[in-house]
Amino acid sequence: MTSLCRNLVALLFFVLPPMHSHFFTNAASASPPITHPQIIHMTDMGSDRQDDYDSEEEYDTTKAPPRVVKVPKMHQKPQLCKYDACSENQVPCATLFEQTGCLCPGMSGANVPPHPPRIRALVPVSEGSDRGKIQVQWCAPSSVVSEYRIVIEGRDGEVPKFGDASRRGLVRSLEVGTKVCVVAVNNAGSSDPSEFSCKRYEFHESSDHTLMAWIIGGGVTLLLLVVIAALICVKYKKFRKGKRDSTDGLTKAASMTHGGGHKRTQNNN
Structure with a gap:
């Protein structure tokens, strides 16, 4: 009985190792291979770069597809x-x-009334065919504008109109203190007057006018000096003549007196 048990143990010792290895071999072949996804960084460099990757490396279809991470391109x-x-x-x-x-x-759209423009200056024109008129200068608002209008205080019937590309316009002569406003217009309406879209006309003499005024003033002053000097010379001459006449009269009187006394002396002798 003891020998039979030993034989059975020896038989199991030779049979079980091949079965154990075969079992684990089948289990290993049945489990899928463990693979890590490949990460490829790409930029906006066109399709040529991707073709280079495809030509350089052929991916194994049994592997997991690569995960593509798109890196945004830096713009200026x-x-x-x-x-x-x-x-x-x-x-x-x-x-x-x-x-x-x-x-x-x-900019605001065409379906919204425009913002008021900014008036820059009111400049009088001193030369050319427009001499005597006033040039109104302005800046466009941040709005869609179809035309500009110039509204002058006290001239309700006169509203000069200018195109959307204009930034200046001429109006008739203005009195000092007259209020002038520039209005922007589009299909939705017109801008409201504001403190920076309106300006009062204040006349400032140009350098040419100032120079002319100095020349005229200098000429008048010089003429007055000449007249004053002439009057002084005339008075001085009259004074000299009067003094000379007085001296001559005194000399004649003295000579006559001296001559009369001499005659009386001779008669007494």
Whole structure:
């Protein structure tokens, strides 16, 4: 009995190791392979770079697909458009944006009444065919504008109109203290007058007028000096003549007196 048990143990010792290894081999082959996804960093460099990756490496279809992480491309800081709201007949800022991609100032739409423009100056015209008129200068608002109007205090029936690209306009001569306002207009309405869209006319003499005034004043002063000097000379001559006449009279009187006394002396002798 003891020998039979030993034989059974020996038989199990030779049979069980091959079965154990075969079991674990089948279990290992049934489990899927452990793979790590490949990460590829890409930028906005076009499709040529992706083709290079495809040509350089052929991916194994049994592996997990690579995870693509798109890195945003760094852009330069946008620049403001070279647009001056006070310059006349310039390229619209919207056109500059389409051409260069620059940034325009914020503007209200055509369906909203425009903001009031800013009046710059009221300059009298001193030369040319427009001499005597007043040039009104203004800056455009940050709004869509179809035309500009100049409203003058005390002239209700006269409202000069100018195009949307205009930044100046001529009006008839103004009295000092007259209020002038520039109004922006579009399809939605017109701007309201404000403290910076209106200005009172104050006449300031130009340098030419000042120079002419100095010349005239100097000429008048010189003429007065000449007249005063002439009067002084005349009075002085009269004074000299009167003094000379007085001296001559005294001399004649003295000589006559001396001659009479001499004759009396001779008669007495």
